[in-house]
Amino acid sequence: MCKLSTFDKFSAIVVLLGSLTWGIIGIFNINILSVLCGGSPTILRMIYILILICAIDLISLIFRCNIITFNTDK
Template structure:
């Protein structure tokens, strides 16, 4: 699987999770609970996917810094 596709997919899922947290913080409105119910199996899967994507994106820091190091050497 192309790493770039996985990066963008993880980024989209993480941004959606961040929007949900923003809604919770500003308006006390949980979109996932509204759409899928309070801690149903599907809402738990959504929360788990957002967490996994966030952890995966931590690897982006290492890849971005190594990419910038390579371009400086050219």
């Protein structure tokens, strides 16, 4: 069992919310983040960069916790 840091837990929540946002964009063609930010492209870009950093952290978590193992026995 791998111990999750506070940032790992935060990353999971942010990536989950980011994926829900993209799902809403795909289904309803409404960007909720743009509405919440008042249409500010700078703030919107910073939020998307935060989601990217959190996604990279979750990808690294897969390797840090050995979630994916490669069977080399043949």
